[in-house]
Amino acid sequence: MENNPLQLTVSEFVALTNQTLEYAYPTVTVIGEVTEFRVSQGKWVSFKLKDAGAVVGCFLVLSQLRMQIEDGMKLMVVANPRLNNKGFFSLNVRAMKPVGEGSIKKGFELLKAKLEAEGLFAPERKRRLPRVPQHVALVTSTESAAYADFCKIINERWGGLSVEVAHTQVQGVPAPDQMIRAIRYFNSLEVLPEVLVIVRGGGSAEDLMAFNDEPLARAIAESRIPTLVGVGHEVDNSLADMVADVRAATPTNAAEILVPDRNEIIRSAHQQAKSLSYQLIQAIDEYSARTKEQLNAAFRRIQEKLDEHFERLATLRLATAQLNPENILRRGYAFLRGEVKVGETVEIETINSIAKAEVKDVRAK
């Protein structure tokens, strides 16, 4: 006892230990398997990390929990070591991430199930993107190949687009918060962009883990601007994809979904104009055919009237012919011209001759 000059109260000892820890190990990164995970009073999260030889307690507030965890998962935590006033040593967790394929997958499935149960992936929540947007917001790393690909494709396909780009990290611990700030920035603009695009190229499951962050998924789901997310390769699925209004398989695919191909639009415009010429020719043909048919009908009617008149004329001709005096002469009768008085000369006309004769006698009949 005499060899140790330092005498402290318990409180002083705890304070000194914490000062020493803060000086020597302000932040530590510890990897271990989760055990005894629990949430208390809907506010506090505690669990232990263990390995084959030791166990250490971990603590954080629920609002800092960005992923779903359960016993058995392997985690890497970034934490401040602390000795509390009750003499318990713990790690105050600042950040954490699952380690190893199994744990990453497990964390993903747990959070997916939670968000799905809340209806965040429901098809009825999905909004349609404008066919041809004019003002677009893009969240990505401007140093990435995905950004270069995205710009190349939209420039090839379309023009007249105003794109505002928020440069953020797209992997690592700071990435989700940076993307969330960018999403909130665009959603706070006085004139909202018509589409919010988030893109990132391919990578390992760990590289893409930022897109399985719960607050980021919620920020995308809450965006007032319709969202289009293209992360990784076609086979990669992230929670950011699932909550987005439209999922693109890749950043290139996001550009293809965002804007139409100008060459296709040009072809389509000419095709539409050309189709009108066919319709116009068809309409003229139909109009001509109808006019021709009407003219034919008119001619038929005129012809019918003419036929009727000709028939009537023929009847009249026949009747008239029957009244012809020559026909009477042919039947053997004769015309007598002159005054029928005794001593007068009269003219007698037959079919073949005209004779003159003197009236010798007149008697009443």
Place this chain on the structure above:
Amino acid sequence: MSEQNKTTKDKSVQEKLSELSELVVWFQSPAFKLEAAFDKFKQAELLAEEIEKDLTKLKNDIKVVKKKFDTEE
């Protein structure tokens, strides 16, 4: 400038595409009149030409915003 007074050159590509679609619809509607169809067809051809010209020359404006997102402001 009011929408009605806009000449074809003042309209955006989107407006021209909509106008072309309206012409196509008119050709298939009961409002179709042969007397007016030729003028409308010429109008459609002009629109298609202008859409091609506009789309060929238009460039995108891509700007990186100055705001930094690495820390909460």
